[in-house]
Amino acid sequence: AHCRDQAELLTYFDLPIALLQTADALRRTAAELVEDLAADGVRYAEVRWAPRLHLERGLSVPGVIEAVATGVADGMSRMTGSVLVTLIVTAMRSHPPAANVLLAREAAAFGRPVVGFDLAGPEATYPAPPHAAAFRAAEEGGLALTAHAGEVAGPERIREALALGVRRIAHGATTAEDPSLIAAVRERDVTLDLCPTSNVQAGLVPSLDQHPLAKLHRAGVSVTLSTDDRTVSGISLSEEMAAVTAALELTPEELIAIALNGFRAGFGPHAFLQGASAEAEHAWRAWAGIS
Numbered sequence: 079a080h081c082r083d084q085a086e087l088l089t090y091f092d093l094p095i096a097l098l099q100t101a102d103a104l105r106r107t108a109a110e111l112v113e114d115l116a117a118d119g120v121r122y123a124e125v126r127w128a129p130r131l132h133l134e135r136g137l138s139v140p141g142v143i144e145a146v147a148t149g150v151a152d153g154m155s156r157m158t159g160s161v162l163v164t165l166i167v168t169a170m171r172s173h174p175p176a177a178n179v180l181l182a183r184e185a186a187a188f189g190r191p192v193v194g195f196d197l198a199g200p201e202a203t204y205p206a207p208p209h210a211a212a213f214r215a216a217e218e219g220g221l222a223l224t225a226h227a228g229e230v231a232g233p234e235r236i237r238e239a240l241a242l243g244v245r246r247i248a249h250g251a252t253t254a255e256d257p258s259l260i261a262a263v264r265e266r267d268v269t270l271d272l273c274p275t276s277n278v279q280a281g282l283v284p285s286l287d288q289h290p291l292a293k294l295h296r297a298g299v300s301v302t303l304s305t306d307d308r309t310v311s312g313i314s315l316s317e318e319m320a321a322v323t324a325a326l327e328l329t330p331e332e333l334i335a336i337a338l339n340g341f342r343a344g345f346g347p348h349a350f351l352q353g354a355s356a357e358a359e360h361a362w363r364a365w366a367g368i369s
Contacts, residue, residue, distance in 0.1 A: 079279060084229040085200050087280040090310050099135040104142060105149035111308075112153025116161040118314045121354050122344060123161065125150070126196050126224075126248070128168040130181060139184050143167065147191055162354075164346045166194035166224065169212055171204030178212035186219020193345040196248065197239075198226040206238040213242045222345040224271075228252040229280055233259050244268065246343055249306075251277055253299065254290035260297050269300040269343035274322050275313050276306035286325035295336060302340045330366035337362060 081087040098104055108125070115123050129142040137145070143165070150163045167185035169178035178197075185192050195216035197209055206225060213223055224246040227239035233256040239247050240262065250270035253259050263270065274289040283289050295301050305311060305318050313321075323333050341355035363369070 081279055081281055083202070084280040084282070085202060087276070087310070088200060091307065094309050095131050096134075098132055099137070101137060101141060101145040104132065104145035105152065108146045108149025109153035109156070112150055112157060112161060112163050114308070114314070115163065116153075116157040118316050120161055120315055121358060122341060122346060122351065123163045124166050124194065124345060125163060126166040126168050126198070128170050128198065129185075130170060130173055130177065139181060140188065143185065143188050143192065147188070150191060162346060162350060164191045164193040164344075166196050166345070167192055167221075168196040168198045168226075169209060171197060171199035171201070171206065171209070173199075175208045175211060178209050179215050182212045182216035182221070183219060186216060186221050192221070194222040194224055196224050196226065197242070198248070201227065201230045201235050206235065206242060210242060213244075217243065222246075224248060224345075228270075229277070229282060231255075231282070236263075240266070240268065245345075246271055248304075249273055249277065251282060251290055251294075254293050260294070260299060264298050264300075267300060269302060269339060270294060271302045271304045273304045273306035273311075273318075274325075275311050275318055279311060286321060289322070289326065291322060291336075292326040292328060292332070295332060300339050300343060301336055302343065303336055330368060334359070334362040334366065334368075 129139045132142045169181050182195055185195055197206060217223060223244045225239040225242055225244050226248040227235040228250040233252050236250055236253050236259055246269045248271045251272060253263055272291045274286050274291055277283050278286060291301055303319055305313050305315050338355055338359055341351045344351045
């Protein structure tokens with residue numbers, strides 16, 4: 079529940095990753111994830127994962143992507159259209175830059191449901207600039223860009239992510255430490271996919287009630303609420319929303335706006351996101367008793 083830092087938290091991913099080294103395991107867990115998301119009322123989801131972490135038993139990167147894409151399709155077929163799931167391929171900061179360039183090209187070549195390219199891993203040890211070429215390759219291949227940043231103290235990693243040309247930043251909580259960075263993120267309309275429970279686990283903030291999500295939203299920054307890793311964090315999106323709303327005393331209007339940002343900033347099909355956003359706004363307002 080409370081780690082020393084992000085690096086310690088990342089060690090808890092070792093066990094689930096070790097169990098996800100075959101095509102069958104990847105297909106099964108991807109399908110079951112879709113079912114879990116649908117059961118939680120999620121209408122649209124983007125699954126971020128790092129294919130190069132699943133090569134220990136002979137799979138190739140295209141084979142890993144194929145297994146996950148097949149599992150997602152299987153899960154959606156069982157849910158009869160209740161949830162749309164797309165994929166964001168994640169490169170690891172600790173992997174060789176040249177390998178991540180190849181990963182970006184393989185992700186772009188795969189096509190739908192892959193819609194985006196990401197960077198993750200230990201921020202304190204591995205800066206983002208060496209992986210700029212991978213982001214250019216992903217962009218040239220038509221993928222939308224995002225990056226993990228802001229899971230360690232200080233705003234520098236946020237600035238590095240912005241320099242990569244991203245439209246969204248996973249986490250990004252440390253943006254709140256720098257007024258000029260708040261202004262830059264707001265002016266560029268970069269969305270921060272905030273994961274408060276995970277940030278508490280990583281020692282970035284001591285408790286949910288001290289997380290900067292409300293500050294950033296009220297400063298006009300586009301933010302979403304996300305679960306980070308549902309297994310390691312042990313939380314669903316509904317549970318995350320409920321806990322954060324209570325801890326930060328978000329109003330119903332604020333929670334609705336944050337929820338709708340997920341559709342507005344999504345990387346999936348524009349027509350679907352527009353329609354789903356309208357449906358979601360109607361449902362949220364009915365839930366809150368707002369006309």
